[in-house]
Amino acid sequence: MHTETRTLLTVVCEASVASRLIADLERLGARGYTITEARGKGGRGVRDAGWDRSANLRLEVVCDAATAHAIASHLRDHYYDHFAMILFLAEVKVLRARKFGSDTA
Amino acid sequence: MHTETRTLLTVVCEASVASRLIADLERLGARGYTITEARGKGGRGVRDAGWDRSANLRLEVVCDAATAHAIASHLRDHYYDHFAMILFLAEVKVLRARKFGSDTA
Amino acid sequence: MHTETRTLLTVVCEASVASRLIADLERLGARGYTITEARGKGGRGVRDAGWDRSANLRLEVVCDAATAHAIASHLRDHYYDHFAMILFLAEVKVLRARKFGSDTA
Amino acid sequence: MSALDPVVLFFVLGVAAGLMRSDLRLPSAVYEFVTMVLLLAIGLKGGVELSRQPLAPLVPQMLAVVAMGLLLPLLAYPVLHHAGKLARADAASIAAHYGSVSVGTYAVVAAYLSAQGVAFEEYMPVFVVLLEVPAIVVGILLARGWNAGHRWGELGREIFLGKGVVLLAGGLLIGWVAGADGVQPIGALFFDLFKGILALFLLEMGLIAVSQLGDLRRCGLFLGGFAIGFPLLAALIGGTLGWVLGLSPGGTVVLATLAASASYIAVPAAMRMAVPQANPSLSLAAALGVTFPFNILIGIPLYHAAVRLLYPDGA
Amino acid sequence: MSALDPVVLFFVLGVAAGLMRSDLRLPSAVYEFVTMVLLLAIGLKGGVELSRQPLAPLVPQMLAVVAMGLLLPLLAYPVLHHAGKLARADAASIAAHYGSVSVGTYAVVAAYLSAQGVAFEEYMPVFVVLLEVPAIVVGILLARGWNAGHRWGELGREIFLGKGVVLLAGGLLIGWVAGADGVQPIGALFFDLFKGILALFLLEMGLIAVSQLGDLRRCGLFLGGFAIGFPLLAALIGGTLGWVLGLSPGGTVVLATLAASASYIAVPAAMRMAVPQANPSLSLAAALGVTFPFNILIGIPLYHAAVRLLYPDGA
């Protein structure tokens, strides 16, 4: 089975930024994303609530390395200072590589 | 602490295939799975709804490489054309390797 | 963009241990965690229910390798025998490494 | 006046909020809860009514209604496939949706008529149950023909044991067995709250309808036209059948509305399994984005007006 | 006739849907909501009743009921451990489940009696609260003995502050403080809707019961037999106690049912923490898969019939 390498970018952040965050992702070249509801704790304290007051969401994007890095630095520059957010990157193998952007990394 | 390498197969797909998908996984040798509710966007558009109408689920299987590849190619052959679905593979370290199948890869 | 390597520890376990588990994580040096609700199947059978009766949770901790291994062996020694639980470790790249503990591994 | 019926206003609120891109959403667990209560309540009401009268006299009506459920998709398919140039699977799937019924639309017409003080045969939910399934079978046959490949057993489960059918039919049976007195103690939830819960349901349906517009644009004009034109034809057929069967004016309006409505609960799930190559967003965009709003805002009052002409005195 | 009581029919519907492998499920948030309302409602009812009468006369009854809660697990344990050859921890954990009570079963017997027009002491929820806890303590001691290892402080929190106990006891206190008039404005939710919400709860319980059958098969015949046999014995003890305490016929039926019921809310959580080596699927399979269905379908009418023999006039 032929697989190719792509980058999985995982972001955990406060739910309040959802719509803005998604807009940015797509502008930066993500062809899709997956979101799950989450709660948790970090530098900005415990986040666990309904009515979006302080819920978290966990967002995943599979894309080529270049796009992943572009998104990551964008988030660091525009979100880290003011919003509860972490992100991490990992290499994954995918089947239909085109779907996730040509790897220009 | 002794760890061994196994493969983490992650599938994101439309909820409507859940029962069928799980049956296939187990037939192909998965000894367990974990499911979380998800929403998202991809080639088949936005998926975000209740009453299963167009919800997604995110399914993870930790298994040996051979099983992971068997499952991946089965999904590609039997699901990709008609169902909203992506999958990706990653290497992970586990403690009780037996639990996840002997690594025959 | 400068990134550093950290370890992502993922635990899937029965929801009943949540509070106890979190206390242990923090004692062992985790600076944060993310939890999502999950269901699944494994050696201890199907876990899928409300009112915590047999729900699962999926917990992620990004930390340095040493902390990850400390947590993993602690869970193996104190939880594996009696609780539905699996865990796996993976390497990830992070931006603000300090946030997740200095890598002493 | 329908437009002023508050439950319909909740739908309008949902549409408005959706168009203005508000972040309003019913949590999916709440949407399921609301849907389950509606399905059970409709079933219970119909079952209680059945317990009041002998079943035999209804059998001919039931058979006729099932026949209509088989006929409608057979009419819709050629329009979609030949006139609309839709792929066989897509045409068949959409035909199945329009041959079946929308429980939400039934709830609205029932609320509308009671608000108008127009009586109708309370056992109508029986027809709702009966109309759910036949169109699905026709749709599958249209898409796949009579080949052996069908795992009918498994399909049967998908079709008859989807939560929609189970709750509707289950409520019907419980109402039938328990009867009016037996059901009375649970009436506060299933009957007194019915319209309030319907209002919440319609609020979400309005938001959903708007979310379908994007897909709809992609589907093109033909499908949009079909989603209004076919319901009008189906309403004519349903209304005529009701008149032939000697239903009350109110009952005729209900049967016309049922014929005009398009399923979005039982059928999508079944079609997804039986005819996966059909693109589900086509049928959902048409059913939820056009036909449902059309029926509750314009169709129902229209069908009512038409029936009034048939029965100058009454209705 | 109980079998026709619609709330029980919802349980039957759930069982049927489960056996036919329908995809019907109550979303877990809805299941929690329904459970919370039931717990609060039962507590409120009992509290209002308490506010109507002096507490002192009830104290002896309360003590006797607590004693029963301590006795039952002591009876169950040897049967499970010696006759059943179950490991010490498993036997102790199951014993704790059967020594405690099932709030859902209480709700059904209360609904059953009111449907039958049989009166009972409205302060019974007090007994429900009192019976939740003692068996847990006994179970823990049976499993671990009196060693120092217990973190009783933390365990106490697990036991007394689990949501089940908090909602039940909290409702009781609120009802007690507010009294009948004070509670009246919230009665529409907690009292009028009670049976409808109970119906939804039982629908899910039916689905859950079926989902336990797999584990049950693995547990073997003995446990299945215990899950019917012990409740019968416990009902006899509970009924006798009710009779000795001079409860009304209805109250006697309730106490017998409480004794016969097995907990699946407070106890599982506490046992999981206190006796983790006990396999939770054993006790849940027995309590949810056998005892709960047995009690609401057969047990309650049976206990009622038996009490009728005791009190030919009355009940």
Add this chain to the structure above:
Amino acid sequence: MSALDPVVLFFVLGVAAGLMRSDLRLPSAVYEFVTMVLLLAIGLKGGVELSRQPLAPLVPQMLAVVAMGLLLPLLAYPVLHHAGKLARADAASIAAHYGSVSVGTYAVVAAYLSAQGVAFEEYMPVFVVLLEVPAIVVGILLARGWNAGHRWGELGREIFLGKGVVLLAGGLLIGWVAGADGVQPIGALFFDLFKGILALFLLEMGLIAVSQLGDLRRCGLFLGGFAIGFPLLAALIGGTLGWVLGLSPGGTVVLATLAASASYIAVPAAMRMAVPQANPSLSLAAALGVTFPFNILIGIPLYHAAVRLLYPDGA
């Protein structure tokens, strides 16, 4: 007596459970459901009232109330920024929270007065809607000044189309259009269940209040003092305004309470987008951890007592 009002007792139960670190929580889907029903119900009630009378005479009152909504944050800001040494963004954000209103607090004062048999202008929800927004605009201007950088369009959407405002204003419009008779069929859900649902809401609010205490400790004494002191001042202003506007004694209590309450639905979301550098836990800790409990336990009865002095006969 307020403390005995059962809905408030549910708040106390939540606080107690939280302090004892119980695992009790309302599932977030249920919390959203409960909040949505409250918002719609309050809006509907106000709208129905509007439909009963000409709008014109209310316009002056409305303008005065909006003016108050603009004034309050301007009073709060300097206190927070200069006396409290809080950063500009934080001071502005907190000021916006306290200039706006808490729908939950309105629900409690409405329940309180009806329990006390004190009448008030039923159109008060109009003021709730009107008070939501102005303080947000002032807060943004205080934080960012009049620079061009504002994407006011997008901000406007954030502010006016947040679910809180949409449900409240939407309910108001529906009630207005449908009128008393039109709304009657959905009254069983939105009016009869109102207090029971409010009780569940307050149970969760109690748990939330406790969960804020940690953050609160970090915020220090000043903020804690502000969270009680400013509401008292605001209540004085609101009460005086009500008296000047010639509101009934009950209406005066309501307006005082609205002024004293701090928003935790519309404002946090808007501020998060408009003034991200403001630390949201400061305003939430103050509003949810101190001001909300203070108002419903002490404030409301206090404002009522004060108004009673103004109107010896009446109230």
